[in-house]
Amino acid sequence: MATSHYADDLRLAHVLADQVERITMSRFQADDLVVESKPDLTPVSDADRSCEEAIRAQLSRSRGRDAVLGEEFGNTGDSQRRWIIDPIDGTKNYVRGVPVWATLIGLVDGEDCVMGLVAAPALGRRWWAAKDAGAWTGRSLSQARQIGVSKVSRLADASLSYSSLDGWRESGRGSSFLNLTSDMWRTRAYGDFWSYMLVAEGAVDVAAEPELELYDMAALVAIVEEAGGRFTSLDGTRGPWGGNAVASNGLLHDEVLSRLTPRP
Structure with missing residues (x-):
């Protein structure tokens, strides 16, 4: 080490x-x-x-x-x-x-x-x-x-984990989230910390939540990043500072952020 x-x-x-x-x-x-x-x-x-x-x-x-x-x-x-x-x-x-x-x-x-x-x-x-x-x-x-994170580079081959659908609906991103899940290979609600640790291990490719507290995220960031992944808020700001999170293997990150941004 x-x-x-x-x-x-x-x-x-x-x-x-x-x-x-x-x-x-x-x-x-x-x-x-x-x-x-x-x-x-x-x-x-x-x-x-x-x-x-x-x-x-x-x-x-x-x-x-x-x-x-x-x-x-x-x-x-x-x-x-x-x-x-x-x-x-x-x-x-x-x-x-x-x-x-x-x-x-x-x-x-x-x-x-x-x-x-x-x-x-x-x-x-x-x-x-x-x-x-x-x-x-x-x-x-x-x-x-x-x-280390996975090498999956296409949404159609990727696995996504989240906690619940209610938060996505309440955030105004419910349709965007559901459309994203429909284009992915697999979705599961492993939830909480485990979603992000599975990203770091390479077992899951993307984890996302629409509303989180700083104490929900701060310990996760270094693990995901040191595993070779990215951890940002939904607006793309690095780290746990935005009140929500997307973690990924990095290869899928920008596309996921774009898909989760509500269109006018």
Whole structure:
């Protein structure tokens, strides 16, 4: 594995994931799991909050000068280095006992997503990347294989993953999205983080969502890009800053963006 300027941060992210995994797995499918609705009517469990608290406590000790943005407790600190955390991405799956959920740990330096780790313990999988060090999957840094995006160059041969159709309808891009899917070889709603990790692995060629939060995306960007892909908003802006996302193997990216832009 190539050495990155952010290698120490990546090792710390694995330590954080180890700590959080003990919490998430102990509460997964627990009979006494406490689930509430947030003001936006999305669910939150006691595990979500406990995980973010654990991550913040460790970052306070290990990276006290860095800022932190988390889904459950907002933004703290003022630094160009900012850890962006989603303690459980896929909470709806988590609370229903579906194993497709993950802890997302990203590091942004200025406007650049320089490190990301996705830990999905119920699937027995992790994915990670640091700037200039490639993208990897495995159980640990010592037991890993490098991953890369596909070489598919035609929509008719390509596979697309998304989360749900409702968001596309509500975004005003529903017709554009459906027309795009009809011209692709295969579409599946793998959803959430998994769509983007499948792009990084080369198992899926395109993933797209019309509405996402920064903490949904920040950890994913470095993994997709270090795997050789592209990650932009629907308007083509690189990174997780536009409130939505398209990730691809790069070869299909511009055509997908064009197809998802509503025509007057």
